[in-house]
Structures are given as C-alpha cells and as structure tokens.
Amino acid sequence: MxxxxxxxxxxxxxxxxxxxxxxxxxFTAEPRESLEVQADGRIAGDRVLAFRxxxxxxxxxxxxxxxxxxxxxxxxxxFPALAALQLSFDGERLRVSITHGGAVLVxxxxxxxxxxxxxxxxxxxxxxxxxxxxLKGPGRLPLVxxxxxVTSRFQDRPRGYVSVHSQASVAALExxxxxxxxxxxxxxxxxxxxxxxxDELEWEGELRFGDVRFLTEGPxxxxxxxHANPDTGVRDTPVLTGLKADVGQAHPTLGRLLLPxxxxxxxxxxxxxxxGALAHHG
Numbered sequence: 683m684x685x686x687x688x689x690x691x692x693x694x695x696x697x698x699x700x701x702x703x704x705x706x707x708x709f710t711a712e713p714r715e716s717l718e719v720q721a722d723g724r725i726a727g728d729r730v731l732a733f734r735x736x737x738x739x740x741x742x743x744x745x746x747x748x749x750x751x752x753x754x755x756x757x758x759x760x761f762p763a764l765a766a767l768q769l770s771f772d773g774e775r776l777r778v779s780i781t782h783g784g785a786v787l788v789x790x791x792x793x794x795x796x797x798x799x800x801x802x803x804x805x806x807x808x809x810x811x812x813x814x815x816x817l818k819g820p821g822r823l824p825l826v827x828x829x830x831x832v833t834s835r836f837q838d839r840p841r842g843y844v845s846v847h848s849q850a851s852v853a854a855l856e857x858x859x860x861x862x863x864x865x866x867x868x869x870x871x872x873x874x875x876x877x878x879x880x881d882e883l884e885w886e887g888e889l890r891f892g893d894v895r896f897l898t899e900g901p902x903x904x905x906x907x908x909h910a911n912p913d914t915g916v917r918d919t920p921v922l923t924g925l926k927a928d929v930g931q932a933h934p935t936l937g938r939l940l941l942p943x944x945x946x947x948x949x950x951x952x953x954x955x956x957x958g959a960l961a962h963h964g
Contacts, residue, residue, distance in 0.1 A: 698949060
C-alpha cells in the first residue's frame with residue numbers, strides 16, 4: 683500500500699495540478715481550471731461528440747448501458763495522426779474548429795450541413811495519412827458525426843469514469859525508458875502531484891479531490907494511443923513496451939479509474955487530494 687501521512691502531520695498534501703476534458707473522442711484535450719463531475723461519473727462536456735464508422739452510428743449495449751467501443755470509430759489507437767490536429771469546441775455556440783499546422787481545415791456548426799462539412803474535412807485528412815487505408819475497410823465510410831455536443835456519452839467504457847494519473851508515475855516511466863514521455867499521451871481528466879510513482883495503482887477505497895468524493899475502480903491498462911506524439915501524431919515512443927519491459931509490469935498500466943461516491947461536484951486546480959483514510963477527514 684502507498685505510504686500516507688498521518689492526520690494532522692504538517693506536510694504538503696498531494697494536489698490536483700492539471701485538468702482536461704476531450705469534447706470530441708480521439709481529438710485535442712481542452713485544458714480546464716475546473717471540471718464538473720456528474721452523478722453518473724462522467725465529466726460534463728467530455729466526449730460529447732465522436733466520429734463513428736458508418737456501420738457503428740448507433741451504440742452497442744454492455745451491462746445494460748450504451749457502449750461505444752473505440753475500435754468502431756476514429757480513435758488515436760488506430761489513427762494516431764489525429765493527434766496532429768488542433769480541435770476547439772465552442773460548447774455555447776455548438777461549433778467545431780479544426781486546424782492543422784496553423785491552417786484551418788474546417789469550422790462548422792452541428793446542423794446537418796455543418797456535420798457534413800466536418801465529416802468531409804476529417805475524412806480527407808485521415809485518408810491522406812499513413813493509416814488512411816484503414817478507413818477504407820468494409821462498413822467504415824462514410825463517417826458519421828454523432829452526439830448532440832452537450833451530453834457526455836462516448837467514453838471507452840459503458841460506465842462514465844474519471845481518469846487520473848500522477849506526474850511521478852510519468853517521470854518514473856521516463857527514467858525507466860531513458861526518454862522523454864509527454865504526460866498528454868495518457869489523456870487523463872485529472873493529473874496530480876505529491877504522491878510516489880505508481881501509488882495510484884494501489885489505491886483502495888475512497889479518494890477526494892477537494893470536496894468531491896470518489897471510489898477507486900480499476901487501474902488503466904493502456905493501448906496504442908499512448909504511442910502517438912501529442913503534437914505530431916507520429917508513433918515515436920513505444921510506451922506499452924516501456925511499461926512492460928522497462929518498468930516490469932505484466933500489463934501496460936498507468937493511471938486509475940474513479941467513480942463519484944456521491945452526486946458528483948466540482949474539481950479545481952489546486953484541490954488537495956486525500957487518499958484512503960485521509961478521504962474521511964477535511
């Protein structure tokens with residue numbers, strides 16, 4: 683178990699240092715000063731849109747819940763060049779802007795004409811990438827842009843989870859691999875500082891970010907999305923190999939999944955992090 687300071691001990695508590703949500707599945711992170719956690723465990727405004735294959739424009743079902751497996755749409759796992767696109771989403775006006783190398787590829791709303799423009803621009807871009815041939819597989823074209831731009835739906839798992847990792851774990855991975863590893867590769871909602879490397883893999887029970895209580899769920903087994911450089915979209919760092927061969931893990935794991943223990947709430951940059959027994963205090 684990770685070592686915990688005793689209650690009342692005068693040391694700095696672990697803190698939330700980065701917050702992000704991802705309005706469009708597989709595309710650019712949106713850094714935030716705060717995140718609203720819904721009662722269902724999802725982040726408000728997170729994964730509210732997704733580009734799905736033609737044959738997968740409606741959800742599968744798992745555990746009685748809608749399930750949108752990433753293998754049936756555009757994701758960094760199969761299309762790493764998506765990371766080279768800079769996407770911004772105006773949640774009030776429901777408009778998406780996508781640029782590449784400083785040039786605007788498309789800017790459009792979510793009406794029928796706007797969705798068609800967004801699909802055409804993204805399709806043309808992906809087809810021109812090294813993985814473009816994947817998009818020509820049976821049942822994949824035309825792409826469909828699904829989602830209302832408001833409802834958080836398109837996470838990798840049927841239940842909505844908040845994802846978290848520590849800066850220390852990324853630093854330990856860098857040291858083991860002897861190369862720079864950008865923490866953005868892990869696309870977590872929450873990044874914390876002030877815990878030992880890999881501590882998050884051993885958390886049990888409750889955890890709090892500020893006043894928001896969570897229950898710890900499983901560790902996050904990583905996929906090929908982590909190999910994509912978050913600026914260039916090139917698979918330039920074998921993170922999965924590093925976690926197994928250099929760190930010595932049986933499964934390539936970094937970070938933790940959380941579910942709200944109550945009705946959700948607001949996480950803010952600078953919130954104290956209370957783990958295990960400390961989650962009952964403060």
